[in-house]
Amino acid sequence: MAHKRDREATRAKLLECSRLRFARDGYDGTSVRDVAGDVGVDPALVFRYFGSKSGLFTEAMAGSSEPVILPDGPVEELPAKLMRQLVFEDWAEYAGEHPLIAMLRSAGHEDMKDRLRQQVCEGYLDVLSDLAEGNEDKNLRTELFAAWLLGIGILRTAVGTPTLAKATEDDLRPHLATVAEALFGREVPVD
Amino acid sequence: MAHKRDREATRAKLLECSRLRFARDGYDGTSVRDVAGDVGVDPALVFRYFGSKSGLFTEAMAGSSEPVILPDGPVEELPAKLMRQLVFEDWAEYAGEHPLIAMLRSAGHEDMKDRLRQQVCEGYLDVLSDLAEGNEDKNLRTELFAAWLLGIGILRTAVGTPTLAKATEDDLRPHLATVAEALFGREVPVD
Amino acid sequence: MAHKRDREATRAKLLECSRLRFARDGYDGTSVRDVAGDVGVDPALVFRYFGSKSGLFTEAMAGSSEPVILPDGPVEELPAKLMRQLVFEDWAEYAGEHPLIAMLRSAGHEDMKDRLRQQVCEGYLDVLSDLAEGNEDKNLRTELFAAWLLGIGILRTAVGTPTLAKATEDDLRPHLATVAEALFGREVPVD
Amino acid sequence: MAHKRDREATRAKLLECSRLRFARDGYDGTSVRDVAGDVGVDPALVFRYFGSKSGLFTEAMAGSSEPVILPDGPVEELPAKLMRQLVFEDWAEYAGEHPLIAMLRSAGHEDMKDRLRQQVCEGYLDVLSDLAEGNEDKNLRTELFAAWLLGIGILRTAVGTPTLAKATEDDLRPHLATVAEALFGREVPVD
C-alpha cells in the first residue's frame, strides 16, 4: 500500500515536472534525463511508467484538457472567461503560458498536431459555438474568434510583441467587446 | 549541366531545401544531413558555406523578411493584402505556410524568439500601425489585428481546425471587414 | 565473470587503457573510440563516466602525481632514487615512460602545460630543494638538476639517442655522482 | 621568371608560417587551412607544393637543421655557444623556442621521433663529442651533456618552471662551467 502510494506519487511528480519542461523547452528541448533528474529518480523509471518519451508527453499534455472551462454560467460570459484563461491566467505548471500555446512549441511532430487539433476542437470550439448560434456560418465565426484569442496569447508570450506583452486585462476589455460583437452579432459582457 | 560546380547554385539549393525542412519539421527536427541529402551534396559543405546549422537557419529564414508587402497602395487595402499573404498564399518553399508561422515551430530556442519578434514588429506592425492612426491605443489595436491574422493562419495550417482549414478567401472577406472596422474604427475595403 | 556490470571495474579499466594511449600517442593522437575499444565498451560510456575526453585525460594523468618518492630516507639518497624512478623504472601503464615525460607529448594544449608545471614543482622541485640548502641560488640549482634528469629521460625514451637508450643504471651512476656534486656542492651516495 | 619567383616566394612563406604554427601549436594543433590562411593562398596549394601536411611539416622542420652550429672556433667554446642557442636565443620563427624543443611538441607521431633523433644526433651529438675525446665513455658523456641542455630548455619554455623561466645567461654561466667540467673532465670557458 505504501508502495502503491509511492508509485503513484512518483508518476504524478514525473508528469508535473515534465509538463513544465515540455512547455518551456519544447519536446525536443526536453530530455528524459532532465525530467527524471528533476524528480530525483532513475530515467529508466520513465520508460517503465510511460513506455517512451512520447508516452510521457502524451500523458503530460492530456492532463491539460480538463482545466479548460467550466461551462456553467450563461454563454455570453464565455468570451471574457476564455480570454482570461488563455491570455491572462498564469499557468505555473506550463511555464506561465496556456497549455495550448505551450504545445505549439512542439508542433513539429505530426502526432502532436493531431493532439492539438483535438484539444482545440473539443475544449474550445465546441463550447464557443453556442455563442454563434443563429448565424449561418456559425462554425467559421467560432473559429475566427478562437483564432483571435490564440493569436493574442501567442503574440503576448511566445513572440513577445511590445504592447501586448505588457497589456492588462483592463486594456483589452473594450476591444474584446467590439470584436466579439462583430463576430457573433450580439453583445457580450466583458466586465 | 553547365553548372555542376557552381557555388551560388549550390548555396541557393541548400537554402531552398533547408527552408522547406525547417518549416515543416522545425529547427530540431531538421538535420544538416537531411538538407545536404536533399541537394545531393556532402553535409560538410553546409558548414563551409554557412558556418553552422544555426547559420544556415538564420540565412534561410532571413529570406522571409523581404516578401512582406510594401505599402505602395493606400493603407486601407493593407488588411486584405496581409490576410491574403498570411493566410491564403501558398508558400511552397515554406511547406505551404507563411514563414512566420513556420518559424513558430522553432520558437523553443530563445534566439529564434528574438528573430521572430523582430520580423513581426518590423515587417507587420510597423506597416499596419498607420491604419490605427487617430486612436489613442494605436499600437494595441495594431497588435490585436495582427494577432487575429496570425491566429487564423495557425488554426488553418498548424492546427488544422475543420472549418478554417477549408475556408476560402471569399468566406473570410465579410468577417475581415467587420473585425477590421471594429478594431481600427474605420471602414476597410476587402474586395 | 562475477563482474560483468561493475561500474568501478569498468572505470578503472578505462583509466588504465587511456593512460597507455595518452602516454604513447599524446592527447590529440588518442581517440575516445580507441580507448573504449580497448576496454570493449561503448564510447558513450566514457562520456557518462568522465564527462568529456578532457575529463578522462585529467583523471588518467592525476593518478601519476602520487608515485613520486616520499622523502622518508635521507635527502642525500634522493638523486639516485629520482634517477631510478624517472629514467629507469618501467612505467608499464604509461607506455614505458615516466608519466611526466609522457605528459610532455600533450603539452601543446595550454592547460596541460599548467598541469605539467604543477606536478614538476610540487612533485619534484619541492622535494629536491632540500639538497641545495645552503647555496645562495638554491632554487636554480634544484631546477638545473631536475632539468638534467628530465633531459636524460627524454633522450632515452622520447628521442631514443643511441647510447642513452641502452645505458644501464650502473653506467650512469658515476656521472650522477659528479654532476650532483657539481650542482649541490656536496657528495651524494649513488650506490 | 616572374612566375618562378612568385612560386618560390609563396613556398618560402608557407614554410615560414607553418614553422611558427607547428612550433606553437604542435602538429595536430595546426591545420593546413590555418597555414594557407596566414599566407593568404588556397589550401590546395600546400598539397601541390608539399604533397601532404606531413610533407610540409618535414620540410618546415628540416630547415631547422642548418642553423645549428658554426663549427669554427675551438671546441671548448661549444658548450657556451650551444647553451646560448638552445636556451637563450629567441627563435622567433619557432614561437620563441629552439626548433628541437618545438618539435618535441609533435613527438606523438612515430616518424617525428625519427626526425628528432636524427637532428639531435647529427646536429648536436656529433659536434659535441669532440669535447669528450679522451674519455672511455665518450658518447655517454656527450649525450648526458646534451640531455642537460635540452632539459633546461624544456623546463624554461615548455614547462615554465619558476626560476629557470626567468634565469639569464649570466645566472647559468657558473653552473655551466662546473657541470661541463664534471662531465667532460676538462675546463671550458663560459664567458
Added chain:
DNA sequence: CATGAATGAGATTTCATTCAT
C-alpha cells in the same frame, strides 16, 4: 519491481585531401 550499467544510433562539426575548371 526498480536500479543503474551499458548500448547504438545519430547529431554537429573539423580536416586533410581530391576533382574539375
Added chain:
DNA sequence: AATGAATGAAATCTCATTCAT
C-alpha cells in the same frame, strides 16, 4: 599551374532506450 568547389572519414558528444541484477 592554380583555384575553389566538393568530399569522406573521423571525432566529440547527446539521447532515448534496453539489459542484467
